[in-house]
Amino acid sequence: MDILLWLLLPIAAFSGWLTAKKNQKSRSMSTIEPPQRPLPADYFKGINYLLNEQSDKALDTFIRLLDDEQDSVETHLALGAFFRRRGEVNRAIQIHQHLTLNQQLSTEQRHLALLALGQDYQHAGLLDRAEALFSELIKAQAHQVFACQQLRAIYEQEHDWDKAIATTQRLMQSQKQDNAAELNAIIAHYYCELAEQACYQKDDATSSTMLQKALANDATCVRASLIEGNLALRQGEALQAIKAFRRVEHQNARYVSETLQPLQQAYQQVEKTAEFADYLRWVLSHYGGITPLLLLSEHIQHSEGKDVAIEEMVQHLQQQPSLKGLHHFVELCLSKQAADEENKLHLCKTVTEQLLINKRAYLCHECGFSSQTLYWLCPSCKQWNTIEPIQGMDGMV
Numbered sequence: 001m002d003i004l005l006w007l008l009l010p011i012a013a014f015s016g017w018l019t020a021k022k023n024q025k026s027r028s029m030s031t032i033e034p035p036q037r038p039l040p041a042d043y044f045k046g047i048n049y050l051l052n053e054q055s056d057k058a059l060d061t062f063i064r065l066l067d068d069e070q071d072s073v074e075t076h077l078a079l080g081a082f083f084r085r086r087g088e089v090n091r092a093i094q095i096h097q098h099l100t101l102n103q104q105l106s107t108e109q110r111h112l113a114l115l116a117l118g119q120d121y122q123h124a125g126l127l128d129r130a131e132a133l134f135s136e137l138i139k140a141q142a143h144q145v146f147a148c149q150q151l152r153a154i155y156e157q158e159h160d161w162d163k164a165i166a167t168t169q170r171l172m173q174s175q176k177q178d179n180a181a182e183l184n185a186i187i188a189h190y191y192c193e194l195a196e197q198a199c200y201q202k203d204d205a206t207s208s209t210m211l212q213k214a215l216a217n218d219a220t221c222v223r224a225s226l227i228e229g230n231l232a233l234r235q236g237e238a239l240q241a242i243k244a245f246r247r248v249e250h251q252n253a254r255y256v257s258e259t260l261q262p263l264q265q266a267y268q269q270v271e272k273t274a275e276f277a278d279y280l281r282w283v284l285s286h287y288g289g290i291t292p293l294l295l296l297s298e299h300i301q302h303s304e305g306k307d308v309a310i311e312e313m314v315q316h317l318q319q320q321p322s323l324k325g326l327h328h329f330v331e332l333c334l335s336k337q338a339a340d341e342e343n344k345l346h347l348c349k350t351v352t353e354q355l356l357i358n359k360r361a362y363l364c365h366e367c368g369f370s371s372q373t374l375y376w377l378c379p380s381c382k383q384w385n386t387i388e389p390i391q392g393m394d395g396m397v
Contacts, residue, residue, distance in 0.1 A: 073099065073109050080116055084123055093120045111142040118150065127154050144174040153382070161190045161197075181218075186384050188218035189376055195227050207231060220251040222258075223376055229262055238269035254388045256283060257291040258374065264295060273299060363390045 076095055084092040099105065099113035118133035131154050134147040148171040155164035165187055172183050195210035208231070214224040229244035245259040245266065260280070267276035280296040283289070360370035364387045369380035371387075378386050 073102075073105065073113075077112055077116055080120070084120055089120055089124045093117065093124065096120055108142075111137060111140065115143050115146065118147075122150060122154065127158060130154060138170070145171065148174060156377070156382075159193070161193045165190045184217040185221065188214040188221040188224060189384050191217065192221065192223045192227060192376070195224070199227070199231060204231060204235065222248050222251050222255045225251060226255075226258060226262075229259070229266075233262060233266060233269075236269075238266040241266040242270075252388075253287060256287060257289055257389050260291050260295055273303075277303075361390060362387050 076099055080092040080095040080099075083089070083095065096113055096117035100110065100117060102113075105113065114133050114137055118130045118137070121127070121130035121133065131151060134151045134154075137143050137147040138151075148167050152164055152167045152171065155161070155167060168183055168187050168190070172180055191210045191214035195207045195214065198204070198207035198210060207227070211224050211228050211231075214221050218224075225244050225247045229241045232238070232241035232244060242263065245263045248259050249256050260283070263279070264276060267273055277296060277299045280292045280299070283292040284296065361372050362374050363370045364378045364380060364383070366383050366386040367378060367381035369378055369387070370390070371379075374389075375387050377384055
């Protein structure tokens with residue numbers, strides 16, 4: 001942090017002084033260069049206060065400099081950002097508020113000060129104030145891309161999905177870049193949020209409409225298909241549910257495991273469990289994974305008996321070792337063992353249960369966050385569509 005400070009503030013101070021010097025030269029009709037002014041001693045006094053953790057004295061020094069030295073705007077913007085990164089948001093707000101009240105700022109300098117103050121408010125949790133400043137910048141057509149990005153983050157935090165959609169659409173128009181697909185995928189998630197809200201309120205018609213809009217923005221939206229399938233199951237439309245869940249395979253095969261248990265319910269409703277077993281065998285042959293294996297074992301146990309199910313598990317465990325598979329295998333064997341062997345199997349079952357308790361099933365490929373729950377928005381890096389079922393020694397979850 002000290003190294004950053006030594007680099008940041010003197011460079012910013014010199015940059016502001018040099019810019020002012022050039023501006024003075026360009027405005028002058030004389031060929032005589034204006035005299036060079038050394039950096040004020042108070043700059044270094046302020047830095048010394050910071051290095052000695054005397055933030056209040058440093059703040060007073062730099063604000064006094066802003067009143068005396070109009071060339072130091074860039075320095076104070078950098079200083080406020082430094083305070084914000086260090087967690088001293090109140091001091092950052094004080095500096096940037098003081099800047100915005102300066103009547104001698106250029107339009108661009110004022111916009112930069114408003115942008116910095118909006119970030120301060122956002123970090124401080126004063127979202128309404130931050131929203132007002134970012135909206136003002138968008139209205140002034142200044143720093144629109146960054147302001148839209150910050151507004152979108154605010155609306156996500158407030159779960160105001162309608163405003164989030166409108167802001168992201170504006171962002172698409174402002175950026176004019178080749179990231180339309182990425183932004184459309186985010187908009188699809190916003191519609192999914194609205195669909196889930198409607199499902200919770202038992203408003204199936206609105207939920208269906210939101211899901212149609214989600215898929216219209218992103219045809220590969222796995223989340224929309226999962227919600228649609230569960231909604232159809234709740235309505236007793238098993239065939240429609242099967243159609244929605246089977247769509248996931250073509251959208252992103254990594255999420256096929258998320259569809260298998262609800263698919264089991266749907267196939268049971270239409271009395272096509274044998275067809276579901278064939279589908280599980282197909283999934284195993286193409287993608288592998290423990291979830292289809294466990295469900296297939298369950299089907300075989302009910303249709304052909306435990307002995308056949310155990311043999312099936314042995315074959316698959318030899319080809320694809322899995323902790324969950326081993327746990328299920330032990331459970332199958334427990335009911336068939338003699339009393340002297342039962343205690344050993346119970347010990348194996350206890351061990352595998354303990355090992356599975358803290359096992360993570362999902363991983364963010366952006367920041368490495370892992371969990372036992374599927375999040376569509378990563379709680380750590382705040383990115384959409386970055387968390388997927390873990391593919392590893394245990395196969396597809």
